Amino acid sequence: MLHKCRSYLSTFLFLTLLLSLFSGNACAAGQQKVLVVDISDSITPVTDDIVADAIAFAENGDYEALVITLNTPGGNLDETLNIIEQIAATDVPVIGYVYPEGTKAWSAGTLILISTDVAAMAPYTIIGSAQPVTVTATGSEPIEEDKIINAIVKRATENAKMHGRNETAAEEFITKNLNLDAETALDYGVTEYVASDIPDLLSQVSGIEVKGKVLDTDGASITYYEPSLRLAFMGIISNPLVSSMLLLLGVYAIILGISHPGFGAELFGLVAIALGLIGTGFDVNVGALFLVVAGVILLVLEFQAPGFGVFGIAGLVCIIAGSILLVPTDFPNNYTPAEFQRSLIVSVATPTIVIGLFFVFIIYKVFEVRRKKPLFGELIGDMALALEPIGNGQTGYVLHRGQHWKARSSDIIEKDDKVTILEKDGVVLVVEKMKDKSKPEDQIDDEHDR
Known part of the structure; x- marks a missing residue:
């Protein structure tokens, strides 16, 4: 009798364990997954590659939705349009979310947000300032060419119309530099949700229908997309400031290498210039490159041949002018607010001028030595x-x-x-x-x- 009781007890425990395993697997299988990809800083040639890779990852991983967090001053227009097309083409619901609190999604970031399937903002965030501008010697000037403005306006209003959003606001983002905070954007029908964080956002959007499917995101597990090593490296060198500085460092390294051979500076210069060109997507101002190359030749002539500093001064002027023109702020390739463009120019031009003054000092010392009586x-x-x-x-x-x-x-x-x-x-x-x-x-x- 005792033996039978032990046998029944063992069978009961086995069935209980088996049932718990099946129920655990069923719960795990029923839990939905959401992928989050972050777009921060400027939108560069590698940003659309990162978004494309994240979309493919979400499609292959059977994710319930893809959340694109936005914190950007803007960036390249071509890449922005590519991202918008990728969002429209995928079957995965894409949620645009300006996040975290206190950040912004200006210009190109605004265009992306109003083109997502679901648009949301964190409290105290801002969108807008989408009118293209160009920076000149006299300051910033808005671009008012009808061909350019009308094309961008039509793209923005059609994307807003596709998702049932405020078309007038979408137009005024571009024509009047309209800026909206999270609550106002919600009231104007530009966005659908204001959420404090990603779990709050997923809880709010759960149950709505997007692209023919009802979202089940409340309590979903969150996976943060991590780009591959190649894309991460490309993301660093494609930053406008980094790519411009690589080009300048390469130029000065080649000058140093030619003037003082044997230290391998020429090789470093070539590598830096190559990385800078890759970072800018090879879309470099040819006139700026000509000025920089001419400046290098003049500086080398100053170091190699006797003179009175004329070649050196002319070379420095060429390099400084070329470096400013190399900053990728030209529209429509770069679609950023004037303040960001000016900051970028200052960030690149300042070290150039400092290095230029250093070379002026060297040229002065060389000239002084030439005039000095041999010891x-x-x-x-x-x-x-x-x-x-x-x-x-x-x-x-x-x-x-x-x-x-x-x-x-x-x-x-x-x-x-x-x-x-x-x-x-x-x-x-x-x-x-x-x-x-x-x-x-x-x-x-x-x-x-x-």
Whole structure:
């Protein structure tokens, strides 16, 4: 009887364990997943690659939705349009979310937000300032060419219309630089939700229908997309500031390498320029590159040939002008507010000017050395002190103005004798025992003490 009870108990425990495993698997299988990809800083040539990779990851991983968090001053228009097309093409519901609190999604970021399937903002965030501008020598100027403005406005209003959003606000983002906070954007029908964080957002959107499917995101597990090493590296060098600085560092490294060969600076310069070009997507101002190359040639000429600094000054002017033009702020390739463009120009131009002033100092010193009388001629006739016996075919060292020189003499010179320098043969001084006693002994002793 006891044996039967033990057998029933074992069977019961086994069935209970099996049931718990099945129920656990069923719960795990029923839990939905949401992928989150972050777009922060400027939208660059690699940003659309990251979004495309994240969309493919969400499609293959059977994710319930993809959340794109936005915190950007804007960026490249071509890449922005590519991202918008990718959002429209995928079957995965895409939620745009300006996050975290206190951030912004200006210009290109606003265009992306109003093109997502669901648009949301965190409290105290801002969208807008989508009118394209260009930075000139006299300041920032809005671009008002009808062909450009009408094309962007039509794209923005059609995207807003597709998702049932405020078309007037979408137009005024571009034509009037409209800016909206989270609550106002919600009231105007530009966005659908205000959420404090991602779990709150997922809880609010759960149950709505997007792209033919009802979202089940309340309590869903959140996975944060991590780009591959290649995309992460490309994301660094495609930053407008980093790519511009790489180009400038490469230019100055080549100048240094040509002026002082043997240290491998030329190789570093070529690598830096190549990375800078890759970071900018090879879309570089040809005129700016010409100015930089011309500046390099003029500086090299200044270092290699005698002159009065004219080549050097002209070269520096060319490099500084070219470096400013290399900053990727031209529209429509770069679609960012004027303030960001000015900051970018200052960030690139300031180190260029500092390095330029350093080269001016070097050129001045080179010019000063060229005008200076050769020091070797000043040795002749000077007095020195023998530090060891010299003569009878034996060379020794003498002390002259605090420096040790190798010397030879036809005279017999003992240690501590005073000698006169007759000539310089290579690195060896030809001396004779001092016959002129007019030089005070204490002056010679002072030289010895030094």
